[in-house]
Amino acid sequence: MASALDDDEISNDDYYSLLNVRREATQDELKAAYRRLCMLYHPDKHRDPELKRQAEVLFNLVHEAYEVLSEPQARAIYDIYGKRGLDVDGWEVVERKRSPAEIREEYERLQREREERRLQQRTNPKGTISVGIDATDLFDRYEEDYEDMVGGVPHIEINRMHISQSIEAPLTTKDTAILSGSLSTHNGNGGGTINLALRRVTSTKGWGEVELGAGDTHGPLFGMKIFRNLTPRCFATAQCGLQFSSRGVRPGVTTVLARHLDKNTMGYLQWRWGIQSSMNTSVVRDTKRSHFTVAVQLGIPHTFMMMSYQYKFQDEDQTKIKGSVKSGFFGTVVEYGAERKISRHSVVGATVSVGVPQGVSLKIKLNRASQTYFFPIHLTDQLLPSAVFYATVGPLVFYLAIQQLVIRPYVRAQKEQELEKQRESSASNIAKKKQEAEAAVLLMQESVRRIIEAEESRMGLIILNAWYGKFVTDNSRKHERAKVIDVTVPLQCLVKDSKLILTEASKSGLPGFYDPCVGEEKSLKVLYQFRGVMHQVLSGDTEPLRIPKQSHRIDSDT
Numbered sequence: 001m002a003s004a005l006d007d008d009e010i011s012n013d014d015y016y017s018l019l020n021v022r023r024e025a026t027q028d029e030l031k032a033a034y035r036r037l038c039m040l041y042h043p044d045k046h047r048d049p050e051l052k053r054q055a056e057v058l059f060n061l062v063h064e065a066y067e068v069l070s071e072p073q074a075r076a077i078y079d080i081y082g083k084r085g086l087d088v089d090g091w092e093v094v095e096r097k098r099s100p101a102e103i104r105e106e107y108e109r110l111q112r113e114r115e116e117r118r119l120q121q122r123t124n125p126k127g128t129i130s131v132g133i134d135a136t137d138l139f140d141r142y143e144e145d146y147e148d149m150v151g152g153v154p155h156i157e158i159n160r161m162h163i164s165q166s167i168e169a170p171l172t173t174k175d176t177a178i179l180s181g182s183l184s185t186h187n188g189n190g191g192g193t194i195n196l197a198l199r200r201v202t203s204t205k206g207w208g209e210v211e212l213g214a215g216d217t218h219g220p221l222f223g224m225k226i227f228r229n230l231t232p233r234c235f236a237t238a239q240c241g242l243q244f245s246s247r248g249v250r251p252g253v254t255t256v257l258a259r260h261l262d263k264n265t266m267g268y269l270q271w272r273w274g275i276q277s278s279m280n281t282s283v284v285r286d287t288k289r290s291h292f293t294v295a296v297q298l299g300i301p302h303t304f305m306m307m308s309y310q311y312k313f314q315d316e317d318q319t320k321i322k323g324s325v326k327s328g329f330f331g332t333v334v335e336y337g338a339e340r341k342i343s344r345h346s347v348v349g350a351t352v353s354v355g356v357p358q359g360v361s362l363k364i365k366l367n368r369a370s371q372t373y374f375f376p377i378h379l380t381d382q383l384l385p386s387a388v389f390y391a392t393v394g395p396l397v398f399y400l401a402i403q404q405l406v407i408r409p410y411v412r413a414q415k416e417q418e419l420e421k422q423r424e425s426s427a428s429n430i431a432k433k434k435q436e437a438e439a440a441v442l443l444m445q446e447s448v449r450r451i452i453e454a455e456e457s458r459m460g461l462i463i464l465n466a467w468y469g470k471f472v473t474d475n476s477r478k479h480e481r482a483k484v485i486d487v488t489v490p491l492q493c494l495v496k497d498s499k500l501i502l503t504e505a506s507k508s509g510l511p512g513f514y515d516p517c518v519g520e521e522k523s524l525k526v527l528y529q530f531r532g533v534m535h536q537v538l539s540g541d542t543e544p545l546r547i548p549k550q551s552h553r554i555d556s557d558t
Helices: 015-019 027-041 049-070 072-081 083-087 100-121 385-457 488-493
Strands: 126-134 157-170 175-186 189-203 206-215 221-231 234-245 248-262 265-273 278-286 290-299 304-312 320-328 331-341 346-356 359-368 371-380 461-470 483-486 500-502 523-530 533-540 545-547
Touching (some): 015 027, 290 320, 371 385, 385 488
Parallel strands (some): 126 371
Antiparallel strands (some): 157 175, 206 221, 221 234, 234 248, 265 278, 304 320, 331 346
């Protein structure tokens, strides 16, 4: 090779991939893989000075990997900390002489200590902004009895607003202070409240909380809350509060008893006494694909029955569609809607509410990290088909337009920027890995020739062509360029007794491989011949692969 390889240039972080063994590999499996690679890279097998030097570098790397993985303590350190944990002289973090179980226990203890040190720097901010919009003039103005209808632009106004924010301040590993506040306004009248809660974890089974609050509409508040796990399948919460106002003291008590009915189903019993006394029972079933709730409440002033269902699509955008029916003394409300993830931290949703006597409303919600933005839009007090139609179709058309014109181009540009930064930061390392792979392929040539001769004599496994990297097969992505490398020789070198077995580790760490497209999805495509018949197989980067197996047969005229 034109460029030389030095000892400090070789850096392979995945010893398991280098030896092509499972992470649970036994000592016998490690020894067999080590011997095989030693025979391939042994410097004494090469007379050419350049090849001899390159073989010595790769031989030392294989020896280093085997030494680490064959020694239980070093292997435990490597499994937890990676190669960096082995580079510390004397391994100052924990003693090397400890057993693997003790090393893992010490690591978990160190992790807990690091978490404690971060307590003062960590908060959990949560916020909600709700803006209520009255848009009834859009539809009610067309009713015959709408007296003020003379033309002009429909009158749309914001009639209510609510803003709330809370932060958590961990004091110790068991104590947390929670500060929250809110401001509300409705038709020109408003007010605000501020609350401070102190929560203590009393044991692994429960915690308690004391809350103090003040506001210009409800007056001072004092409350207590207790949570307790009664059994492994059952827990209870109890909450009591005293609200002080000009009308006197208003006490309130709420208790909840919950039980796991099965792996995915919870049952709840709730009793509330105070300003709005009620009894409520509900059953919630949450699975990977659906969420179902049924509830019944008896109370003053609200008594109702409710049923809701949500279906979760197993797609990249985590799309969900939902519907619910709620009926009681106040009337009947039917709701349906959908939500979808539009970026890494953002989820948008829309719900149409149709009820008697409430009318028709559209509720739009945007979750951005821990912040929620809610926009309930009241369209009409009547059950107008036109309002239901526009409330359903309008948000859908608007979302599709924004998705195509704004969101997808923005996400694509962000992804390209991240990939470009990743490529720039790892460019020198990839160049070194490429040199290492090319050196390995040169050293494999003689062994591969002998393997092919042996396989041909027994009508065994011959690797005709193999490519590794990013393949572009989708017509919508034709503008993207495929980024693949030829790995025919490295794969043939791994064939033993007419079998090729690759473990679940990333294939970029195999001898003769490197990563041609950092940060992008990669696959391995293999065209091989077994017993005179050609086959083709496609495998993901970290998927285990075993050849021969039943795969697509290529016809002779293809």
